Amino acid sequence: MIPRCRALRALACVTFVSLVSPLALAADAGAGGASAHGHDYPTQGRVEYVLGCMDDNGHDFVNVYKCSCAIDRIAAVLPYDDFVEQSTFSKYATLGGEGGAEFRVDRAKAQTKKFRALQSDAYRACGIGHAAAASK
Structure with missing residues (x-):
């Protein structure tokens, strides 16, 4: 897996990539999708999260950088399938009527609580919104 580069660190990243041995890349690829830096999320999932974070x-x-920081922190501890499940439950937790009933069961509430705590920690660490203001 080739490390993702940020605009301000592009030169350092290029230098790092040239120093990484092919054996290290092969070992990282064989890790089952989880690298030393976290779980591998598809680019589309990361972009959707960043855009939603910026909407909020x-x-x-x-906020492009702050929201990217947040999804990177979430990806470091949560596998992508769990992220999709927990973020979906969190997003629709307040959905009313019969259509929202499945998002109000105990399991859904527990998943929502886990995701919101993880997201709050990521927001605080990355300096986003109310969580960052509350920690100052």
């Missing part, structure tokens, strides 16, 4: 916290350029 403002479309300032700095």
Whole structure:
């Protein structure tokens, strides 16, 4: 797996990639999708998260980096399938009527609680929104 580069660290990343041995890349690829830096999320999933995070916290350029930081922190501890399940439960937890009944069962509530705690920690660590303001 080739490391993802940030715009400001592109030169350092290029240098790092040139120093990484092919054996290290092969070992990382054989890790079952989980690298030393976390779980492998599809680019589309990361982009959707960042866009949703920016919808909630403002479309300032700095939030691209802050929201990317948040999804990176979430990906470091949560496999992608669990992320999809927990974030879906969290998103629809307040859905009313019969259609929202499956999002109000005990298992769904527990998944929602786990995701919101993880997201709150990621937001605080990355300096996003109310969680960051509350920790100052």
